[in-house]
Amino acid sequence: MGLSNEILLDMYWTMLLARRTDERAWVLHRQGKIAFHISGIGQEAAQVGAAFALQRGQDWISPYYRDLALMLAVGLTPLEFMLSVMGKKGEPSSGARQMPSHWGLRRANVLSHSAPVATQTLHASGLGLAIKLKGDKHVVLTTIGEGSTSQGEWYEAVNWAAIHKLPVIFMVENNSYAISVPQDKQMAVPSAADKACGLGLPGISVDGTDIVAVYSAMQIAVERARSGEGATVIEARAYRLTPHSSDDDDRAYRSREEVETYKKSDPIPLTQRLLLSKKIATQAQLDEMEKRAQTEIEQAVADATAAPYPSPEEALHPVYAEEVTHA
Amino acid sequence: MPEMTLIDAIRQGMDEELAHDPNVFIVGEDVGVRGGVFRATRGLFDKYGPQRVMDSPLAEASIIGVGIGAALYGMRPICEIQFADFIHPAFNQIINEAAKMCYRSNGDWTVPMVIRAPYGGGIGGGLYHSQSLEAFFTHTPGLKVVVPSNPADAKGLLKSAVRDPNPVLFFEPKKGYRLIKGEVPEGEYLVPIGKADVSREGTDVSVFAYGMMLYYTLQAAQKLAAEDISVEVVDLRTLYPVDRESILTSVRKTGKALVVYEDNLTGGYGAEIAAIIAEQAFTDLDAPVRRLAGPDVPAVPFSHPLQDWFMLNPDKIAAAIRDLASY
Ligand SMILES: Cc1ncc(C[n+]2csc(CCOP(=O)(O)OP(=O)(O)O)c2C)c(N)n1
Ligand SMILES: [Mg+2]
Numbered sequence: 001m002g003l004s005n006e007i008l009l010d011m012y013w014t015m016l017l018a019r020r021t022d023e024r025a026w027v028l029h030r031q032g033k034i035a036f037h038i039s040g041i042g043q044e045a046a047q048v049g050a051a052f053a054l055q056r057g058q059d060w061i062s063p064y065y066r067d068l069a070l071m072l073a074v075g076l077t078p079l080e081f082m083l084s085v086m087g088k089k090g091e092p093s094s095g096a097r098q099m100p101s102h103w104g105l106r107r108a109n110v111l112s113h114s115a116p117v118a119t120q121t122l123h124a125s126g127l128g129l130a131i132k133l134k135g136d137k138h139v140v141l142t143t144i145g146e147g148s149t150s151q152g153e154w155y156e157a158v159n160w161a162a163i164h165k166l167p168v169i170f171m172v173e174n175n176s177y178a179i180s181v182p183q184d185k186q187m188a189v190p191s192a193a194d195k196a197c198g199l200g201l202p203g204i205s206v207d208g209t210d211i212v213a214v215y216s217a218m219q220i221a222v223e224r225a226r227s228g229e230g231a232t233v234i235e236a237r238a239y240r241l242t243p244h245s246s247d248d249d250d251r252a253y254r255s256r257e258e259v260e261t262y263k264k265s266d267p268i269p270l271t272q273r274l275l276l277s278k279k280i281a282t283q284a285q286l287d288e289m290e291k292r293a294q295t296e297i298e299q300a301v302a303d304a305t306a307a308p309y310p311s312p313e314e315a316l317h318p319v320y321a322e323e324v325t326h327a
Numbered sequence: 328m329p330e331m332t333l334i335d336a337i338r339q340g341m342d343e344e345l346a347h348d349p350n351v352f353i354v355g356e357d358v359g360v361r362g363g364v365f366r367a368t369r370g371l372f373d374k375y376g377p378q379r380v381m382d383s384p385l386a387e388a389s390i391i392g393v394g395i396g397a398a399l400y401g402m403r404p405i406c407e408i409q410f411a412d413f414i415h416p417a418f419n420q421i422i423n424e425a426a427k428m429c430y431r432s433n434g435d436w437t438v439p440m441v442i443r444a445p446y447g448g449g450i451g452g453g454l455y456h457s458q459s460l461e462a463f464f465t466h467t468p469g470l471k472v473v474v475p476s477n478p479a480d481a482k483g484l485l486k487s488a489v490r491d492p493n494p495v496l497f498f499e500p501k502k503g504y505r506l507i508k509g510e511v512p513e514g515e516y517l518v519p520i521g522k523a524d525v526s527r528e529g530t531d532v533s534v535f536a537y538g539m540m541l542y543y544t545l546q547a548a549q550k551l552a553a554e555d556i557s558v559e560v561v562d563l564r565t566l567y568p569v570d571r572e573s574i575l576t577s578v579r580k581t582g583k584a585l586v587v588y589e590d591n592l593t594g595g596y597g598a599e600i601a602a603i604i605a606e607q608a609f610t611d612l613d614a615p616v617r618r619l620a621g622p623d624v625p626a627v628p629f630s631h632p633l634q635d636w637f638m639l640n641p642d643k644i645a646a647a648i649r650d651l652a653s654y
Pocket of ligand 2: 145146147173174175176177178179
């Protein structure tokens with residue numbers, strides 16, 4: 001599988017940085033310092049496991065809003081994230097035009113996505129088609145929530161990729177809810193991966209809190225994609241440990257007991273235990289990483305707080321490509 | 328200069344662009360072996376092969392969404408929607424994705440693509456093979472909307488659209504595909520997007536039209552010349568962004584303005600032209616701005632007498648011009 005201790009530590013570091021950055025955003029929201037946050041807490045192993053199976057920076061990604069850990073894995077910095085939650089100038093995905101967590105990072109081959117769910121999956125198939133037409137060897141990862149696989153655009157995207165054997169991996173981050181609606185009101189099959197069968201491509205369901213399991217499934221899919229065998233659907237099962245967003249109150253639709261139960265499968269302590277039990281890291285090393293994350297994030301919050309807002313005139317452009325001033 | 332039909336000129340434009348740029352490809356329903364249901368792509372599959380003239384699954388959102396993804400990878404897709412009436416499943420991809428990509432990514436991602444769609448009634452197509460839908464898209468910054476009225480313009484504008492770095496909607500008056508003939512310059516030429524054209528000079532009344540209605544308006548103007556009414560006919564050609572200067576120049580000369588469009592009257596594209604004139608040329612007007620358009624029923628009915636009742640024609644246009652001239 002090729003996961004050295006060093007890579008496993010790097011994966012854990014990325015998960016941890018994502019978790020602490022995410023938690024810091026919740027605090028900023030409670031302090032009234034930011035207007036909105038949508039969280040990836042509980043899905044870090046799925047995202048980091050997927051990202052590390054790619055050739056990061058070379059392969060392409062068409063993500064969705066919960067992918068903070070995925071974005072950090074491909075080079076987004078905590079400062080850039082803090083700029084985006086504060087709507088500050090220099091925010092790299094949209095120049096602070098979009099709400100936070102509407103990703104996009106040209107330098108890392110991450111497409112810009114919108115809010116209407118599932119639209120990004122068709123773009124992934126288009127990328128896959130272009131890669132194939134040009135004879136390149138890159139693969140495309142696109143992510144989505146399980147509820148959003150109810151959209152026609154998701155089926156259309158997977159269908160295209162299956163017909164043309166496109167180098168695309170459709171990862172469904174199944175966190176059990178779509179806002180308040182549970183999985184069994186979204187689909188009649190037990191796993192979103194089962195949908196692949198009807199479209200003629202393999203579907204794999206993995207424990208999305210197990211970083212090694214996700215990485216292994218992704219490796220198979222990446223290998224298939226890169227060798228011209230085509231697309232794969234991967235469902236990574238996890239649980240959304242937070243409300244849908246800072247505007248949601250999840251007490252209206254799920255019990256505290258349920259949430260507490262799932263905290264036992266929180267991927268951060270699970271991964272810590274893995275590192276300790278396999279003697280990949282010592283407790284002292286993990287403590288050190290905690291400190292490093294905290295320092296980096298506090299610096300990011302301070303720098304983002306001091307950063308200027310965009311000036312109103314910036315809102316006028318660029319509507320058309322001719323108005324783009326940077327290269 | 329050789330004379331050719333509108334559809335032959337469109338095909339020649341695509342042929343030249345396929346030859347000119349290896350990134351150009353055509354994608355749509357039945358565009359391959361069949362050469363399109365209107366034969367717009369006839370012969371191109373044999374000449375360029377299945378990778379460059381590609382039959383899509385029967386799913387319009389995917390034609391546009393996959394086109395967007397391919398464009399983001401550096402391709403230049405020409406997406407064909409078989410009839411404009413079937414563009415609605417792709418509305419989300421056009422309005423929320425293609426049109427907003429440049430702005431929402433602060434210029435990092437742009438979408439060079441052409442969406443060709445045959446539009447308009449008078450061909451016995453009933454409610455769902457007759458619609459004029461430009462008004463939905465001329466409301467959308469980020470898109471360019473082009474409607475040619477003659478073969479020379481159709482070819483030159485289509486070639487410009489393919490080379491344009493933005494998404495361009497190219498609505499083709501299908502009734503005119505074989506009815507409208509005209510001379511087409513030999514050799515390489517482009518017609519710029521964003522410039523209207525004075526198709527016929529006159530002094531009494533300015534008529535603003537595009538597509539099939541422009542063709543009919545020229546016939547009406549010809550007829551009225553015998554009655555000593557001098558009609559200036561302005562072909563808008565690009566509906567968005569619109570060439571305000573040409574509109575105002577003409578209306579300042581004649582003092583009377585009629586806007587003719589095939590779509591339903593209310594909220595139709597011509598309302599915007601009327602508003603531009605009312606706002607910026609009020610003191611030059613000798614009569615109220617008039618609109619002549621389709622009736623406010625859902626779409627063009629099938630049975631001939633019903634269709635004829637809905638559709639404008641040279642006689643109806645001549646009557647409206649006569650009426651305005653005598654104001
Ligand atoms: C087309 C569309 N409809 C509705 C919404 C509002 N909305 C945002 S997220 C969401 C739930 C998505 O659930 P899921 O796909 O499971 O992803 P998760 O948020 O659980 O990660 C809804 C209904 C939207 N963004 N887009
Ligand atoms: Mg969900």
